[in-house]
Amino acid sequence: xxxxxxxxxxxxxxxxxxxxxxxxxxxxxxxxxxxxxxxxxxxxxxxxxxxxxxxxxxxxxxxxxxxxxxxxxxxxxxxxxxxxxxxxxxxxxxxxxxxxxxxxxxxxxxxxxxxxxxxxxxxxxxxxxxxxxxxxxxxxxxxxxxxxxxxxxxxxxxxxxxxxxxxxx
Numbered sequence: 516x517x518x519x520x521x522x523x524x525x526x527x528x529x530x531x532x533x534x535x536x537x538x539x540x541x542x543x544x545x546x547x548x549x550x551x552x553x554x555x556x557x558x559x560x561x562x563x564x565x566x567x568x569x570x571x572x573x574x575x576x577x578x579x580x581x582x583x584x585x586x587x588x589x590x591x592x593x594x595x596x597x598x599x600x601x602x603x604x605x606x607x608x609x610x611x612x613x614x615x616x617x618x619x620x621x622x623x624x625x626x627x628x629x630x631x632x633x634x635x636x637x638x639x640x641x642x643x644x645x646x647x648x649x650x651x652x653x654x655x656x657x658x659x660x661x662x663x664x665x666x667x668x669x670x671x672x673x674x675x676x677x678x679x680x681x682x683x684x
Contacts, residue, residue: 533579535618540573546615548606553619555601555626559585561594582625590633598630 542549545566553569560581562568572578590598601607609627613620 532621535621536573536579538618539616539622540570542616545619548612548615549619551601551604551607552612552623552626555598555607556582556622558594558597558601559590559626559629561591582622585629589636590629592637595630595633595637598626602627602630 539545539549539553545553550566550569553566553572554564556572557564557568560572562572572581575581605611607623607627609620609624612623
């Protein structure tokens with residue numbers, strides 16, 4: 516069953532500490548990767564992604580508690596789809612973010628784990644009881660639903676293809 520994978524993903528959410536929040540809150544002009552991480556945090560909570568909103572969240576004295584309880588919330592498919600944009604970005608990797616900020620790297624790890632946990636939870640809920648045991652391929656697919664197809668479809672695009680698309684105001 517999916518329970519061991521869910522348990523591992525849930526335990527992986529315990530990667531944050533208060534000093535991470537304090538460090539990020541002190542940044543007047545954060546690097547772009549730090550902004551990206553905080554934008555993903557905003558999206559996770561259904562908020563408009565912006566550094567200003569991220570800064571507001573960081574200023575909340577309960578922010579760390581809210582994050583650590585995030586594993587208990589059920590993320591909607593809409594939020595998971597919005598998070599895919601960040602998860603799919605090659606720069607949204609803890610090792611890349613660490614180059615800009617160690618604290619943001621921890622929060623990036625948290626967001627990646629939160630996404631993984633919620634996609635596994637959704638996959639487990641949609642599976643038939645007592646039958647589904649995810650393979651490694653299914654777990655990867657659950658982390659990025661639709662992403663592989665989108666990447667494959669985009670590979671053949673040329674600039675002129677995009678220019679021919681109708682403008683949608």
